[in-house]
Each structure stands twice: as C-alpha cells, then as structure tokens.
Amino acid sequence: xxxxxxxxxxxxxxxxxxxxxxxxxxxxxxxxxxxxxxxxxxxxxxxxxxxxxxxxxxxxxxxxxxxxxxxxxxxxxxxxxxxxxxxxxxxxxxxxxxxxxxxxxxxxxxxxxxxxxxxxxxxxxxxxxxxxxxxxxxxxxxxxxxxxxxxxxxxxxxxxxxxxxxxxxxxxxxxxxxxxxxxxxxxxxxxxxxxxxxxxxxxxxxxxxxxxxxxxxxxxxxxxxxxxxxxxxxxxxxxxxxxxxxxxxxxxxxxxxxxxxxxxxxxxxxxxxxxxxxxxxxxxxxxxxxxxxxxxxxxxxxxxxxxxxxxxxxxxxxxxxxxxxxxxxxxxxxxxxxxxxxxxxxxxxxxxxxxxxxxxxxxxxxxxxxxxxxxxxxxxxxxxxxxxxxxxxxxxxxxxxxxxxxxxxxxxxxxxxxxxxxxx
Ligand code: BGC
Numbered sequence: 389x390x391x392x393x394x395x396x397x398x399x400x401x402x403x404x405x406x407x408x409x410x411x412x413x414x415x416x417x418x419x420x421x422x423x424x425x426x427x428x429x430x431x432x433x434x435x436x437x438x439x440x441x442x443x444x445x446x447x448x449x450x451x452x453x454x455x456x457x458x459x460x461x462x463x464x465x466x467x468x469x470x471x472x473x474x475x476x477x478x479x480x481x482x483x484x485x486x487x488x489x490x491x492x493x494x495x496x497x498x499x500x501x502x503x504x505x506x507x508x509x510x511x512x513x514x515x516x517x518x519x520x521x522x523x524x525x526x527x528x529x530x531x532x533x534x535x536x537x538x539x540x541x542x543x544x545x546x547x548x549x550x551x552x553x554x555x556x557x558x559x560x561x562x563x564x565x566x567x568x569x570x571x572x573x574x575x576x577x578x579x580x581x582x583x584x585x586x587x588x589x590x591x592x593x594x595x596x597x598x599x600x601x602x603x604x605x606x607x608x609x610x611x612x613x614x615x616x617x618x619x620x621x622x623x624x625x626x627x628x629x630x631x632x633x634x635x636x637x638x639x640x641x642x643x644x645x646x647x648x649x650x651x652x653x654x655x656x657x658x659x660x661x662x663x664x665x666x667x668x669x670x671x672x673x674x675x676x677x678x679x680x681x682x683x684x685x686x687x688x689x690x691x692x693x694x695x696x697x698x699x700x701x702x703x704x705x706x707x708x709x710x711x712x713x714x715x716x717x718x719x720x721x722x723x724x725x726x727x728x729x730x731x732x733x734x735x736x737x738x739x740x741x742x743x744x745x746x747x748x749x750x751x752x753x754x755x756x757x758x759x760x761x762x763x764x765x766x767x768x769x770x771x772x773x774x775x776x777x778x779x780x781x782x783x784x785x786x787x788x789x790x791x792x793x794x795x796x797x798x799x800x801x802x803x804x805x806x807x808x809x810x811x812x
Contacts, residue, residue: 419448420706422694423469424480425462427455428640430662434727438710441719447706452476457639458581458764463771470494475697478710481527482693483518483766489695490521496696496704498525501711510715512752514759515732518691518767527693528711531720531729534748535762536589536680536688539646539654539661543674544571552678556593556623559681563630566652572632575651577642580782584764586627586655587781590620593682597760604768604777605761607807612800621792624785647674655680657690657765661744662728677744679751687751687758690765692729773806 420442426435432453439449454462459480466479481489489495502508502525508516511529519527540552548569553559563573576586592600595616602611611617628634632651639656643663646654654660661671669675679686694714696707713719720731721740730741730749738746751758761767763774780802784795 418446418706419450420478420703420710421450421452421476422478422480422710423452423454423462423466423476424694425454425456425459426480427453428659428663429666430659430664430726430728433666434662434723437723437726438714438719441713441722442710445709445713447709457579459766460581470697477698477703477707478694478696480692481695482691483761484768484770485766486518486527486693486695487521488770489697490524490526494697495521495526496698496707498528498696498708498711501525501528501708505712505715507715510733510735512732512734514689514752514756515691519693527695528714529732530692530694530714531724531727532732532748532752533657533659533690533692533727533729533765534687534744534752535585535657535690535765536592536683536686537656537658537660537677537744537748538680539656539664539675539677541646541649541652541674542672542676544649544652552676553681554678554684555681567630571649572651573630573653574627574632575642575646575654576627576631576634577637577639578634578782578786579636579638580778581764582637582639582642582656583624583782583785584778585657585762587620587624587785588763589655589680589683589688590623590627591617592686592688592760593680594620594623597686597757600760601768604763607769607773607803609800609803609807612803613796617796617799618792621781621784621795624781625788628785658728658744658748660728661742662726665728671742671744677747679747685751685754685758686760687748687754688760688762689752690762690767691732692727772809773803776802776806 424435426432439451442449454465456462462480469475507525515529519525519529538552548565550562550565553562566573591603599611599616602608603617640663642654643660645651647664647667647669661677664675665671696711717733720733720736724731730745736749738749741749763769763777766774780795780799784790
C-alpha cells in the first residue's frame, strides 16, 4: 500500500476505482482499529455506543482517538500511519476528503453492503452521494451535524424576557440587552476553524446557498470580489464587539464557558449539545438551540462518515460488519442521540428527537435547496482550499488593520491559483 500511495503522490497518478473486495478468508481479524477525532465527553459516549454494538457482533473496536476539534490532528496521524504502512482498519474521513482518499485507491468498496441495505433508498440523497466515488460506495455514513446552530442560555433569556434572535437586527437588540444586564452576549474562540465556522454561517445568512456554493464549492474568484463577501466580513468584524474576551479555546472549553454563563450565546455545531447533555444540562431546560439568525430554513451540514482502509482480505469481514451496522435504524437512533447529530436515514422518526434534532432533521429533509455544505468540515472543498480560506479569514478577524478589500483581493488571487492547480 505504501508504494502505491507514494507512487500516486510522486507521479500524480490516481486509481479511479475503489479497491475490489477480495474474497473473505477463514482467518479474519476479530478486531478493528478505528481512528477518529471524538475525544470530548459527549463524543466519547457516542463512540462507545458504536464500540459496544460492534462488540456484540464479535468484533473488538480498538479505539484510536486523536485530539483536535474538526479533525486537525486525526488527518495528520492518518496520513503518517498510511505512509508508514500501518493503516487503521477504519477511519473517520469526511466530505470531499473521502473522494481524495478513494482517488488514491486506498478505500475498500462497499457496493454489496450498500445494495443489501438499500442505501440508495434509505439514505438522504446528499448523504448517499457523499459516500460514493465514481459510482461506488466507499464509506459508511454515521450522522448529520448542523453547523448553523445558535445555542442560547434559556433560563437567562427567560429571566430577561428575551427571545432567540431570528435576524441580525434582533441579534443586536438582544445583545444590547444582555450587555446591559452584565452578560457577555457571545462566546467565541479565536481558534482558526472556530472563527471560520462563524464566518461560513455569516456568508450563508447574508447571501443564501447559491452564492455560498459559488464561493466555497465552485471557488469562484468572481464570488470573492462580490459585495456580499464584503458584507459578511464586515459583519464578522462587527460581531467582535459582542464577544466575551477572545482566547484560543478548544471547542469543549468554549462550551464549558457558555455553560458557566460566561456568555449567553454560542455558535457551534450541534455536537456541543451532546457535550452539554453529558454535563447534565438538558436540552430546553438550561439551554436551547435555534438556527443562526437569517438561516431558519437552511441547514449548514457536516456528515460524519467512516471509511475502511486495507488491501488485505483479513479485515474485510469486520469492516463490512461495521459498515452495515452503523446504518441500521437502531444504531442510527442511539448513536445520533448521544452525538448531538441526526439520522442519515430518510425513514427516521423525528417525533422521538429533542427540539434541536427535530428541527435539524426536518430542515435537512427539505432537500438540496435547503442544504449548504460546511467548508470548515470539509463538505465543500478540498483540504488545501479549505485551509487557505480559513487562514485568510482568521488573519482578517485577528488583525483590525486588514481591510475587507484586502481580504477580497487576496482571496480572489488564492482561488484563481487553486483553480489553475485543479485544472492541471
Ligand atoms: C465532526 C464531528 C466532531 C466535530 C468536533 C466535526 O468535523 O463531524 O463529529 O464532533 O468535528 O471535533
């Protein structure tokens, strides 16, 4: 495998099709190493559910959790392990990255598991297309996270007779009242991906899914020069005025501070809900969630997926079992309730979900017109483009002497360069 990856990297060659499923042998492994980036309390509980269910199938889940929100550390560990010829049997790879790994011919294909489970019918079309590469299924979907989630301290809002803001004018009004009551309106970390999370929310709120896709999926240099980007940048900077003192916090630390009432609102993917629940804060009691202002009917999504690595047949039976297991209705329900996400299945029952999950699932079920892929969580663009955009946005956010026009010029140039490279 090592030679193959190096060859692909050196020659720029790529294998277009996933690895063919090799015939199963008698001596298959009864354990599977699973690499992922679920290290917070809520995430660990969700992973444990998968591990337990896999254990019931007679396969031991060997946990390889790598710290780093949004998978920063896990991506690096995965690359070095594969290059060292020590690839884990299963790994969390999500969004556009699935295609990048599949293109190298390193992912196991799951067409027969998918066909047996009717994935083409039971999965949301967006999810089904995320797990495919050149028409073959190469990953198993776990759950859908909503990134345009505004968490608010419900008790505090009730006491101050405030409603969650549904547009920017309301956001400013609510923030003014919170400030007057001595509470910082918004918790925000200065960690680059978390700043970019707020920014992608603002782009979507400011301009809708079509423009959002022009900028982050089609990477159009014209979109970078558009005045809608200027507005979103301007809004990002303006929001600094409503934030609790800025620090580079990990996302669980930002959630922790929100739970301690150091700020009344927090913009974060709904894995934060799992964390709050885990710490004893029940949904719609201490806190609630609402869509980010201006995005009520929209779903900014990140879909978690597991891909399986390995050319040898010894792992195949275990890998296929895991892929099959995670899509079953029972595992979907249990895992996603613990993870703060929602089911990837169209036949899930939203009535049993809490209010945050119900709104997320029904909005996502609205179809492609309601959905926008998260740039930060690799749903929109390749790793290189994602990293370049996040770096520009973060620089602007941290340094007030950089103007919106500067960022727009730089981003247009970056996108032009990335497009040229893509065409090669
Ligand atoms: C993943 C989530 C994870 C979050 C925070 C996202 O990219 O999809 O499963 O909880 O990052 O690390």
